[in-house]
Amino acid sequence: MRLGALKLKVQLFCGDEPAMGPGKADLLEAIAREGSISAAGRALGMSYRRTWLLVDGMNRCFSEKLVETTAGGGSARGARVTEPGWTVLAAYRELEAALEQASAGDALARLTGLLRAAPQPPAGDTGL
Amino acid sequence: MRLGALKLKVQLFCGDEPAMGPGKADLLEAIAREGSISAAGRALGMSYRRTWLLVDGMNRCFSEKLVETTAGGGSARGARVTEPGWTVLAAYRELEAALEQASAGDALARLTGLLRAAPQPPAGDTGL
Numbered sequence: 001m002r003l004g005a006l007k008l009k010v011q012l013f014c015g016d017e018p019a020m021g022p023g024k025a026d027l028l029e030a031i032a033r034e035g036s037i038s039a040a041g042r043a044l045g046m047s048y049r050r051t052w053l054l055v056d057g058m059n060r061c062f063s064e065k066l067v068e069t070t071a072g073g074g075s076a077r078g079a080r081v082t083e084p085g086w087t088v089l090a091a092y093r094e095l096e097a098a099l100e101q102a103s104a105g106d107a108l109a110r111l112t113g114l115l116r117a118a119p120q121p122p123a124g125d126t127g128l
Numbered sequence: 129m130r131l132g133a134l135k136l137k138v139q140l141f142c143g144d145e146p147a148m149g150p151g152k153a154d155l156l157e158a159i160a161r162e163g164s165i166s167a168a169g170r171a172l173g174m175s176y177r178r179t180w181l182l183v184d185g186m187n188r189c190f191s192e193k194l195v196e197t198t199a200g201g202g203s204a205r206g207a208r209v210t211e212p213g214w215t216v217l218a219a220y221r222e223l224e225a226a227l228e229q230a231s232a233g234d235a236l237a238r239l240t241g242l243l244r245a246a247p248q249p250p251a252g253d254t255g256l
């Protein structure tokens with residue numbers, strides 16, 4: 001999540017496995033919009049294999065599947081976000097919003113107040 | 129910053145260049161502790177070149193240098209965190225603490241409540 005000079009990355013882990021994060025949240029929204037895993041992946045510029053692995057990862061990390069595929073061969077194959085999937089997505093976006101709000105304080109103002117508008121060019125390896 | 133199942137990454141950018149983040153904050157603390165860039169890098173398990181690039185990146189992104197090297201050849205060469213460096217480090221840690229506090233709410237409870245203790249094993253590529 002980019003907020004001016006600030007970038008916040010919010011991830012949820014199940015053991016060592018990333019269960020939810022910015023990419024997976026966007027993917028849930030794309031699956032809801034597109035109605036299939038492959039179309040959602042295409043819309044986000046990801047390979048089918050990568051998209052499928054993200055969906056499989058999410059589904060294995062939560063007590064219920066977040067994405068359900070509908071039976072049917074060929075082009076009729078589809079996918080939908082389940083009720084627990086919507087719950088997780090809404091809670092994740094709510095957490096992001098709470099963090100966005102909490103970031104807008106005095107500490108961030110002090111940090112950005114000392115930031116240059118653009119970095120100075122690299123000096124080379126001979127000194128600082 | 130890892131908080132149970134939650135991982136928060138807080139980064140500050142100067143244009144496209146990362147100006148401050150978890151690695152750079154740890155590096156500032158290590159430089160203050162060790163008194164030199166090379167010793168700080170060793171303590172964090174980084175190459176001298178990578179350590180130097182992180183310091184140079186920070187110094188180019190802020191209006192004043194965060195790390196200053198002291199003149200002197202050979203083993204006498206040292207580094208210290210400047211006053212603006214301490215200001216930036218303190219504000220970054222304060223921002224992290226504010227975000228940690230803001231994360232501990234209802235949305236996170238709903239997310240973790242649906243998380244498994246450990247991920248289910250991968251199902252293979254034949255289905256979800």
